[in-house]
Amino acid sequence: xxxxxxxxxxxxxxxxxxxxxxxxxxxxxxxxxxxxxxxxxxxxxxxxxxxxxxxxxxxxxxxxxxxxxxxxxxxxxxxxxxxxxxxxxxxxxxxxxxxxxxxxxxxxxxxxxxxxxxxxxxxxxx
Amino acid sequence: xxxxxxxxxxxxxxxxxxxxxxxxxxxxxxxxxxxxxxxxxxxxxxxxxxxxxxxxxxxxxxxxxxxxxxxxxxxxxxxxxxxxxxxxxxxxxxxxxxxxxxxxxxxxxxxxxxxxxxxxxxxxxxxxxxxxxxxxxxxxxxxxxxxxxxxxxxxxxxxxxxxxxxxxxxxxxxxxxxxxxxxxxxxxxxxxxxxxxxxxxxxx
Ligand SMILES: Nc1nc2c(ncn2[C@@H]2O[C@H](COP(=O)(O)OP(=O)(O)OP(=O)(O)O)[C@@H](O)[C@H]2O)c(=O)[nH]1
Ligand SMILES: [Mg+2]
Numbered sequence: 001x002x003x004x005x006x007x008x009x010x011x012x013x014x015x016x017x018x019x020x021x022x023x024x025x026x027x028x029x030x031x032x033x034x035x036x037x038x039x040x041x042x043x044x045x046x047x048x049x050x051x052x053x054x055x056x057x058x059x060x061x062x063x064x065x066x067x068x069x070x071x072x073x074x075x076x077x078x079x080x081x082x083x084x085x086x087x088x089x090x091x092x093x094x095x096x097x098x099x100x101x102x103x104x105x106x107x108x109x110x111x112x113x114x115x116x117x118x119x120x121x122x123x124x125x126x
Numbered sequence: 127x128x129x130x131x132x133x134x135x136x137x138x139x140x141x142x143x144x145x146x147x148x149x150x151x152x153x154x155x156x157x158x159x160x161x162x163x164x165x166x167x168x169x170x171x172x173x174x175x176x177x178x179x180x181x182x183x184x185x186x187x188x189x190x191x192x193x194x195x196x197x198x199x200x201x202x203x204x205x206x207x208x209x210x211x212x213x214x215x216x217x218x219x220x221x222x223x224x225x226x227x228x229x230x231x232x233x234x235x236x237x238x239x240x241x242x243x244x245x246x247x248x249x250x251x252x253x254x255x256x257x258x259x260x261x262x263x264x265x266x267x268x269x270x271x272x273x274x275x276x277x278x279x280x281x282x283x284x285x286x287x288x289x290x291x292x293x294x295x296x297x298x299x300x301x302x303x304x305x306x307x308x309x310x311x312x313x314x315x316x317x318x319x320x321x322x323x324x325x326x327x328x329x330x
Binding site: 033034037038039040042044068070072075076077081082083099100101102103104105111112113115116117118119120121122124 | 136137138140141142144145146147148166172173174175176177201203205206207208209212213214215217231232235237303307310311314315317318320321322324325
């Protein structure tokens, strides 16, 4: 839902990256990229960039460097609330540092039998 | 591995095919949810928190101001890497009844759930069963056999919990990795059955 006077989404106004505290204060609950607790993210921009960013952003990029991590894992590793991590990750997606994959919306049809089979096989092989 | 082309998840094109799925582990306080997640997870289970503020139920009579209360809900979860593209997360739901709104959020998109039950206090799992039945989330019941607890058989548990005949009931010891694995396998087999039956009947 959109209210009058609400600031424009980040994409249209790529200002400087803001400190998480300020960011979460101002934008908690507004998930710019519809991030879910199990949305996976991977860092794509070179490490050299990281030094220029605030510490929390750098931490996220480093932990997502090698393989996809979920919002839940980032939250646990950083000791930050889910809501705060969603905001930080949104910023990094908008700035092109992270790419992401969110689960399909729940309305998108029948269960994926091939996917279930893959998960079943994976658990059997544990 | 290629999955359905109808991958409508939101995200970056580079990550098409990569996906995370989740299963929930629910049940009353201290029934063994975290123990089950620990037994099968490839990582030491992690804890994430969400702070929730809710307007207090009543309005303060003296000031007429609504009281805002803040609660932190903790979720334990583990991870199992299925293959190069699929990651499975297992979330233990908060044990307390008053945190069900968090379950609601968690249950969206969940493949299915395990309801853990303790035969010494089966009634503690009624809430979870009602919840998943009402949300249409497929689940199985796993009875965690604590030491010294009287062992009931599947039929007795099924009757006591008044669950549908098609819902699997499995006895387990969640401290044992193989036993916990079998619980997940049973759930996933059940999910396959439900999905296949639904597809055949044209439900979807
Ligand atoms: N003897 C025995 N103890 C168990 C078994 N399963 C769990 N426990 C113990 O019971 C206690 C509670 O287990 P947890 O896994 O923390 O339970 P939980 O459902 O996550 O608890 P909450 O998150 O507090 O609701 C722990 O001390 C476990 O070691 C079991 O099968 N047998
Ligand atoms: Mg627990």
